Amino acid sequence: MTTLYAGLMSGTSLDGIDAVLVEAEPAGQLLAHHHQPLPAALHDELLALNAVGGVDELARAAGAARDLADAYAGCLATLLDKAGEPARSVRAVGAHGQTVRHCPAEGYTIQLLDAARLAERGGIDVVADLRSRDVAAGGQGAPLVPAFHAARFGRAGADVAVLNLGGIANLSLLAADGHVRGFDTGPANALLDHWAQRHLGQPYDADGRWAAGGQVQPGLLAALREEPYFQLPPPKSTGRDLFEPGWLQARLDRFPPAAPQDVMATLLALTVSTVIDALRLQAPNTTRLRVCGGGAFNASLMTALAAGLPGVDVQDTSADGVAPDHVEAWAFAWLAQAFVERRPGNLPAVTGANGPRVLGALYPA
Ligand SMILES: Nc1ncnc2c1ncn2[C@@H]1O[C@H](COP(=O)(O)OP(=O)(O)OP(=O)(O)O)[C@@H](O)[C@H]1O
Numbered sequence: 001m002t003t004l005y006a007g008l009m010s011g012t013s014l015d016g017i018d019a020v021l022v023e024a025e026p027a028g029q030l031l032a033h034h035h036q037p038l039p040a041a042l043h044d045e046l047l048a049l050n051a052v053g054g055v056d057e058l059a060r061a062a063g064a065a066r067d068l069a070d071a072y073a074g075c076l077a078t079l080l081d082k083a084g085e086p087a088r089s090v091r092a093v094g095a096h097g098q099t100v101r102h103c104p105a106e107g108y109t110i111q112l113l114d115a116a117r118l119a120e121r122g123g124i125d126v127v128a129d130l131r132s133r134d135v136a137a138g139g140q141g142a143p144l145v146p147a148f149h150a151a152r153f154g155r156a157g158a159d160v161a162v163l164n165l166g167g168i169a170n171l172s173l174l175a176a177d178g179h180v181r182g183f184d185t186g187p188a189n190a191l192l193d194h195w196a197q198r199h200l201g202q203p204y205d206a207d208g209r210w211a212a213g214g215q216v217q218p219g220l221l222a223a224l225r226e227e228p229y230f231q232l233p234p235p236k237s238t239g240r241d242l243f244e245p246g247w248l249q250a251r252l253d254r255f256p257p258a259a260p261q262d263v264m265a266t267l268l269a270l271t272v273s274t275v276i277d278a279l280r281l282q283a284p285n286t287t288r289l290r291v292c293g294g295g296a297f298n299a300s301l302m303t304a305l306a307a308g309l310p311g312v313d314v315q316d317t318s319a320d321g322v323a324p325d326h327v328e329a330w331a332f333a334w335l336a337q338a339f340v341e342r343r344p345g346n347l348p349a350v351t352g353a354n355g356p357r358v359l360g361a362l363y364p365a
């Protein structure tokens, strides 16, 4: 009988939970996927906890971790229903939790999740806290997906790049010789969604249609691109700690008010240009770019990326058989398997850790 793993991911976009059930590697197949939006109150609380300086943060963080575990358990139950599999057939679930702080330079990264409660509710071994060991070993603790990207999308003899467009964008650079690098390029949906919520009252700009009707503001774009993070060499990672609404507002305040739709177009251009700059600088021989994460459904983003990378085959990961919104959760199922088999989950060349480390902490069913 094939061993099964589940992966549960709620990323920096805060849009909800992605869950997958997969067969063990090597060459395992995806059996089921389920996406569940976060309950509105939990979404708002997690967003508030991302901002530094809130009142009574400790108790509120514990409450949010508890509520997120319940949401994860509900999502996992629906996933198993869809697949027609009982909990006992799943060897372990890799559960990411919700990043609310990411400060590897200060020696910590915080993913909220009451993993004990998830193990209690779900009846499956839970592997959680997947980033802190890499940070303890001097690494960024992120990105962790490049090893999985390499296993799924790497091609002998070709320089391939995989771009995840989540709240933050991260690139995996899969060289023809098998060497893997990866880093966060900067903001993606975190700022786009903030602007869509503020001016459209919608969680995101569907298919990038609103952005497509705006005019990029060159002065504002240049000011946004002055952010020193973009010039840092890898290893590097970032988060909502840096790219938050106040960061954007401070730069907007330097200019006469622009039409909100033009700001949206400019934010989209920021994501596209920072990805393209990073790719040109770090992996100029890339011939194939595969895009995953919810941003792969933003047609304006995809069109702008392809236009800015002539000669590169730019498509979403479904071209290689994996739907864009399945990739991250699958990576955490893959990391759960690595933990169970006590294999390292990090790539020191990506995160800058002092060496390969087994990632995660076990909460037995
Ligand atoms: N049809 C669409 N048009 C435009 N944007 C979309 C569409 N569908 C999804 N998105 C974007 O994708 C986001 C969700 O992406 P995803 O689930 O990859 O993020 P995440 O897992 O939170 O991110 P991260 O990789 O940072 O952890 C939404 O918040 C939205 O911005």
Ligand SMILES: CC(=O)N[C@H]1[C@@H]2OC[C@@H](O2)[C@@H](O)[C@@H]1O[C@H](C)C(=O)O
Pocket: 011, 012, 099, 102, 109, 141, 142, 143, 144, 145, 146, 164, 166, 167, 168, 169, 170, 184, 237, 238, 239, 328
């Ligand atoms: C600290 C943290 O949660 N980082 C996330 C975030 O979302 C995208 C980008 O920033 C990436 O570095 C990472 O997620 C993916 C899954 C990773 O670790 O590879």
